[in-house]
Amino acid sequence: MAGLKLPKFKTMSIEQEVFTFSNPKFVYIPLISGNDMNLTVLTKKGEYVKKGEIIAKRKGNFRIPIHASVSGKVIDFVEKTYLTGEKVKCVVIENDFKEQMERQYEPKKLISTYTKEEFLALLQDNGVIGMGGAGFPTYVKYESKEKIHTLLVNAVECEPYITADHVVIQKYCEAILETIDAILEINGIDEAIIAIKKTNIELKEIFDRYIGTYLKVKIAFVPDIYPMGWERTLVRQVKHVEYRTLPIERGIVVNNISTIYAIYEALKYNKPVMERFVTFTGDGLKNPRNVLLKVGTSAFEVLEKLEIDAREYIVVAGGPMMGDAILDEELVITPNLNCVLVLKKGLEDIETTCLRCGKCVEVCPAKISPVMIRDHLKDPGYLSRLQPLKCVECGLCSYICPAKIRVRESVREAKKIVKERAKCKSLS
Ligand code: SF4
Ligand code: SF4
Numbered sequence: 001m002a003g004l005k006l007p008k009f010k011t012m013s014i015e016q017e018v019f020t021f022s023n024p025k026f027v028y029i030p031l032i033s034g035n036d037m038n039l040t041v042l043t044k045k046g047e048y049v050k051k052g053e054i055i056a057k058r059k060g061n062f063r064i065p066i067h068a069s070v071s072g073k074v075i076d077f078v079e080k081t082y083l084t085g086e087k088v089k090c091v092v093i094e095n096d097f098k099e100q101m102e103r104q105y106e107p108k109k110l111i112s113t114y115t116k117e118e119f120l121a122l123l124q125d126n127g128v129i130g131m132g133g134a135g136f137p138t139y140v141k142y143e144s145k146e147k148i149h150t151l152l153v154n155a156v157e158c159e160p161y162i163t164a165d166h167v168v169i170q171k172y173c174e175a176i177l178e179t180i181d182a183i184l185e186i187n188g189i190d191e192a193i194i195a196i197k198k199t200n201i202e203l204k205e206i207f208d209r210y211i212g213t214y215l216k217v218k219i220a221f222v223p224d225i226y227p228m229g230w231e232r233t234l235v236r237q238v239k240h241v242e243y244r245t246l247p248i249e250r251g252i253v254v255n256n257i258s259t260i261y262a263i264y265e266a267l268k269y270n271k272p273v274m275e276r277f278v279t280f281t282g283d284g285l286k287n288p289r290n291v292l293l294k295v296g297t298s299a300f301e302v303l304e305k306l307e308i309d310a311r312e313y314i315v316v317a318g319g320p321m322m323g324d325a326i327l328d329e330e331l332v333i334t335p336n337l338n339c340v341l342v343l344k345k346g347l348e349d350i351e352t353t354c355l356r357c358g359k360c361v362e363v364c365p366a367k368i369s370p371v372m373i374r375d376h377l378k379d380p381g382y383l384s385r386l387q388p389l390k391c392v393e394c395g396l397c398s399y400i401c402p403a404k405i406r407v408r409e410s411v412r413e414a415k416k417i418v419k420e421r422a423k424c425k426s427l428s
Pocket of ligand 1: 360363364365366367368369370390391392393394395396397398407408411
């Protein structure tokens with residue numbers, strides 16, 4: 001199996017107390033859903049919005065709403081940095097600290113009693129998306145006409161530094177199990193499997209404490225290698241099957257553990273996704289820890305509180321493997337951002353010439369040749385034959401490269417070129 005055992009840096013954040021930063025003076029809510037910035041904006045400058053109010057909606061497919069995470073006045077529309085490093089237009093809300101709610105969230109006694117239609121509507125209306133990074137609308141996975149027989153819950157968190165999911169399990173294990181049970185009941189799913197790393201003894205003990213009464217829920221222990229948390233690798237490891245595009249082809253739905261908790265809040269309280277845990281960590285940070293934050297909070301406001309402890313550093317949105325370097329101080333928190341990493345810069349980061357060692361090819365879980373793709377960036381015709389679209393952006397090729405070449409960035413560039421070429425062909 002392609003994959004690597006990576007050094008661990010999780011204790012850096014997991015051993016520290018969780019920090020709550022729930023009252024920023026301003027929030028900057030990005031007007032983006034998935035990769036789609038083509039949204040209908042439902043508010044304007046000067047308007048008062050309540051917490052939980054829909055301020056924008058995606059057009060076309062996958063209509064996921066975007067909610068205000070605080071109450072207050074809309075004072076502007078500005079560009080901020082999204083987790084991919086792109087600039088995205090944001091609604092700026094000046095927090096009035098009154099937490100005026102758009103509606104009261106009455107707790108539902110038995111969350112397993114919803115009909116499937118009600119379940120789908122609650123997920124969609126509350127903006128539940130994949131919180132492990134992908135940001136894919138969750139209701140779409142359950143909307144399928146295929147019979148779902150397995151819910152595979154991804155609690156692997158295989159990136160080296162990130163512990164946000166770990167904290168969610170520590171805090172909300174009972175709610176997570178109740179939600180998994182409700183999802184099975186509502187959707188007529190046969191079983192749920194929660195995948196955790198076999199080295200993660202603490203999580204095993206937490207689940208052992210509560211899982212007894214949930215007879216259809218099992219734990220699967222998976223090897224501690226990267227990228228075990230990648231959907232395709234996980235499905236192969238746990239269910240021993242392959243699929244072409246999506247796991248639902250084989251009757252499987254995969255949800256990240258933080259997504260399950262967002263589903264809980266949607267089912268229990270009819271509550272939109274307005275906050276999340278984010279791991280702030282790295283050797284460039286004085287006080288690494290997990291932080292509970294409102295969507296739209298400025299990441300740099302949090303970094304100031306946790307104190308950057310390096311003269312030269314880089315900030316990465318996401319983990320060191322799949323994340324993107326952020327080149328300004330404008331990064332904002334979104335529901336699919338799980339980590340902000342601050343790393344000291346060193347001479348060892350300087351890129352040299354390719355040694356033709358082939359290590360990037362050996363580790364690639366998508367079984368493509370990153371080095372050849374990099375070599376052929378200027379030859380779009382040949383590039384598509386090298387199948388860069390199979391790349392899952394796991395970052396292993398860059399990690400392993402002894403010449404410190406950012407191979408993943410080249411493959412990502414190749415993906416754009418191939419997609420653009422396909423678009424042009426279809427239009428001509
Ligand atoms: S080419 Fe893509 S899938 Fe392969 S190792 Fe590099 S980032 Fe991962
Ligand atoms: S791992 Fe780096 S040095 Fe080796 S072939 Fe790939 S790009 Fe070249």
